Amino acid sequence: MPLGRRALLTGSAGTLAAATLPTRALAAPRDAEQSGLLHGLAPRDGLFERLPVEDPSRTLLALGWLFHEGDIVAPPPVTHDDTYGNAKAGNARGAAAMDYDDSDWAAVTLPHDWASAQGFVETANVAQGYRPRGIGWYRRTLRLDPADRGKRLELHFGAIATAATIWINGSIVARNFSGYNAIDIDLTPFARFGDELNVIAIRVDANAMEGWWYEGAGLYRHVWLSKRAPVSIATDGVHCDPRAGSDGRWSVPVTVALNSIAREMAAANLLVDLLDPAGKVVASARGQAQLPPLGEAEVTLSLPVADPQRWSIETPTLYTVRVTTDAPGGGDERRIAIGFRTIRFDAAQGFFLNDKAVKLKGVCLHQDHAGVGVAVPDALLAWRLQRMKDTGVNAIRCSHNAQADAFYQLCDRMGFVVMDENRVFNPAPENMAQLEWLVRAHRNHPSIILWSVFNEEPMQGTEAGVEMVRRMAAQVHALDDSRPVTAAMNGSFYDPKNVSSVVDVMGFNYYQGDYDKFHALNPAKPSTSSEDTSAFMTRGAYTTDKAAHVMSSMDDEAAPWGATHRDAWAEIAKRRFIAGGFVWTGFDYHGEPTPFTWPTIASFFGILDLCGFPKTAYDIHRAHWIDDRAVVGVAPHWTWPGREGQPIALLVTSNAERVRLVLNGRMIGEQAVDRIMGNRFTLPYAPGRLEAVALSGGREVARAVHETAGPAVALRLTPARRQMLGDNEDVVPVTIDAIDAKGRHVPTENRMTRFTIDGATLIGVGNGDSNSHESEKAPQRSLFNGLAQMLVQAGEGRGKVTIVASAEGLRPARLVIDRVAATPRAQVTVTPPGAFILGWRRSPSFATAPDPVLMPPVNDNNSWDFTRSGTPAVPEAGPSFRLYRAALPVRRRVVAEGGTLSFAQIEGRATVYVDGRQVAMKSDPTPAPLVVPVPAGAKGVAVLVEAVPGARSGITGAARLAPKG
Ligand code: GAL
Secondary structure, three states, rough: OOOOOOOOOOOOOOOOOOOOOOOOOOOOOOHHHOOOOOOOOOOOOOOOOOOOOOOOOOEEEEOOEEEEEOOOOOOOOOOOOOOHHOOOOOOOHHHHHOOOOOOEEEEEEEEOHHHHHOOOOOOOOOOOOOOOEEEEEEEEEOOHHHHHOEEEEEEEEEEOOOEEOOOOOOEEEEEOOOOOOOOOEEEEOOOOOOOOOEEEEEEEEEOOOOOOOOOOOOOOOEEEEEOOEEEEEEEEEEEEEOOOOOOOEEEEEEEEEEEOOOOEEEEEEEEEEEEEOOOEEEEEEEEEEEOOOOOEEEEEEEEOOOOOOOOOOOOOOEEEEEEEEEEEOOOEEEEEEEEEOOOEEEEEOOEEOOOOEEEEEEEEEEEOEEOOOOOOOOOOOHHHHHHHHHHHOEEEEEOOOOOOHHHHHHHHHHEEEEEEEEEOOEEEEEHHHHHHHHHHOOOOOOOOOEEEEOOOHHHHOHHHHHHHHHHHHHHHHHHOOOOOOOEEOOOOOOEEEHHHOOOOOOEEEEEEHHHHHHOOOOOOOOOOEEEEEEEEOOOOOOOOEEHHOOOOOOOOOOOOOOOOOHHHHHHHHHHEEEEEEEEEEEEEEEEEOOOOOOOEEEOOOOOOOOOOOOOOHHHHHHHHHHHOHHHHHHHHHHOOOOOOOOOOEEEEEOOHHHHHHEEEOEEEEEOOOOOOOOOOOOOOOOEEEEEEEEEEOOOEEEEEEEEOOEEEEEEEEEEEEOOEEEEEEEEEEEEEEEOOOOOOOOOOOEEEEEEEEEEEEHHHEEOOOOOOOOOOOOOOOEHHHHHHHEEEOOOOOOOEEEEEEOOEEEEEEEEEEEEOOOOOOEEOOOOOOEEEEOEEEOOOOOOOOOOOOOOOOOOOOOOOEEOOOOOOOOOOOEEEEEEEEEEOOOOHHHHHOOEEEEEEEEEEEEEEEOOOOOHHHHHOOOEEEEEEEEEOOOOOOEEEEOOOOOEEEOOOOOOOEEEEE
8 A cells, every 4th residue: 555645653663662571581492493594494394284174075176177368258149049048047158158169278277376477567556466467267167977966066166366257057156256255156956967067167357356465366275066965064054163151161062054955854863073182072962953845954052071171372272073964865074173262352451362361473464475376275375374383473364354264274273363354344235245154164263363344444433334343243243252353443543433432352553652542541442453563674685775676674664654573563562451463464475565666566564575584574573472482583694795894783683581692703792682672783794603692591592693605606405394295285385595615505696596396396486576577487586685485386196306406607406305195185077178069959849851951930939949968859659750950069170170979869760960961860769879970160960850659759968079080
């Protein structure tokens, strides 16, 4: 958003008293990871632990999609017949039509964000990062087994960016306008089985914008197909959020929503088990429901639990609620992770988790990462969250929208508390439905502690705004009575009518100078910073150069409405009544390049850059937030050739008691730690070894080291993990840097590097430079202030991933990552698209063979039937002839070269004509397939079927067009 939008914060940067947090006598051993600029990026052992499946009826639908970039506009119908057909179910036209020729579309695997592959264009939207987004189409052919008949079939899209229209088999099934909420589609009534294939067609309009940041484009989250028994558990139909009674006893109230597509009244039996972390059943309950055909029922049970292990940030212990049903036609199951914890916001003392005061050390996060845009695979998401853990973060705000399912699962498992946030501020029914979805889908997650209904709305100080929030808050409370509602306000706090009066927790975006006044006027209202900081840093740069769009990482630069990292936290840390803070932002993100515009394409706000490389803010917040081990950081690096003898200002950050600065073995100075503002030292530059030693109780507890690097001689590759799963999905970020002759990281190197990869796929590259216009998909990337990143995605099976990086004038680097045998997650089978004749016109019955050129009269929609393949004509007493006519689906290759038309089955004798010329005969009346030649340029087909008296007849199998060969 534009600079100067907000009034200057009163009493902000510079005028704050240097608040100091208590320091601790930390006995932790020296943290090896803190040496050198790669701290926090050293390889870890272990593998990505795949997320458990809550709904076993779901299978991933990531493969077999076709994509077309750009819009395809179907010509409007002109004739009456076309117009009549256009208005009918199943008859979508153009790229939504079942028989559309998609043979030249690109094959893509989900998740997919087509905007992340775009170049940067000056006339494109600044907030979206100067990337044209546009319109795109996806199609997926899907074969359903005849054994799936009678099952409830559902498609689940994690989210689509942004406005999407979805067709199944030529009928519109959803018009979606949210780029962040999931879309569930019941495809059962539209389904076709066996050789009659199904076609999912999706038009995505990514010109629609819901935010002022990079939002991506396309099917960027997981898509699933679920096949459930006719009586089954509704999507998001289990509510099981534990409650502590006033007597200290716990219970898990479980509500299960069931639905039925059966044709008769059905009885369902329900078993609900509570499994402890070891998988042992510790409580069970049974229930029953009667479901009318196409009806619903809800069953409420309660599981008492004696003294469960608590879920906490440090020990995120999860139990599982397993719901199984048994009903005619089969059972269904859900396995939902839950956590036993209490939460409370206190107006005077902030936030309590399990009755323990916990300061929210939070970050706001958008979704995107370098190289992949918003299409972030689960393993990369887990790595991003681990980077937040490394920073000392304990709370995350989903700014300003719902995140992927995997995000909440990971927060539950890793121990973060979450402020979940609704995107569109509007209580109109279709938006309320979105809000309802958000709460229903997420309310079992122990990580979620707060629902935010909006972020910074101009109507926040109006009567209408109050009425809107009242309704939205009531809706949230009706669905979840356990968590408070907040709204992230940026002003209007004292307007006579403002929404702070109707939320449970006051959320301040910035305006830190108002904390005390608001609290004094509203002493009973709990409050938190919902957003703060908005400081600017370019990773690895230590001098601001506005002409070059570079911001110093010494924590001196902030937006006029914000504050530096240290100043912002100082305001939060010193007030108990402020539950905590949410730094804008944890990571840099594409778009919103404030305080610059073109050619800058990404933000400067992150504690980490776009790749997750640490800026100085990382060390600053580690000192603020980490309590269980000693940390120390020192900025800047110590490679400044040409600046010998000149003073260099240093910022040392630590959570220990004292810090000592040592240069080339000589003590420069020692200071008592200021845990919030850090400690400043200035010393003349002399190359060598600079050490910041943290001391507690007189002993060294941590040490950060920078050594002056010589000229780069070689590249180095450092993976985030030494192993990856051979499951086609796992992703390992790999850091590329240059080293000098002694193996020291060269923090000033900016050379272009190039990669080859074997055994894995490169899905994106980045370097954290918000001004770079290099492709994020090419197998090359310049180092930026010493670093670049590649994201490699595993191939399948056990083996080796070999990566070679090279750069002119440097020794190449070679890295081998072990690919460990792992069964890929099940995927819906890929079905090659078919070119089917979907509908036929069928003449009335004639006693003698009609002329094969006979046609239904123009505008006559009634004398000839409209039939689908597979619909036989009923047996007739005497001899009977019927003519079937259809247009051939247009396939460019068949039109050019000719092909074949295969009938899976014709019953009766038949003669086939293509454009009026006989091409084949079937003289045996028994049901059989028939393959006929189709000449180049052919348009229509007619089949004259002669029925045997008393037998059924017709085209009773699919008719499929294929090119020659
Ligand atoms: C806030 C807003 C964020 C982001 C930030 C930049 O006002 O909520 O989305 O725009 O400013 O400072």
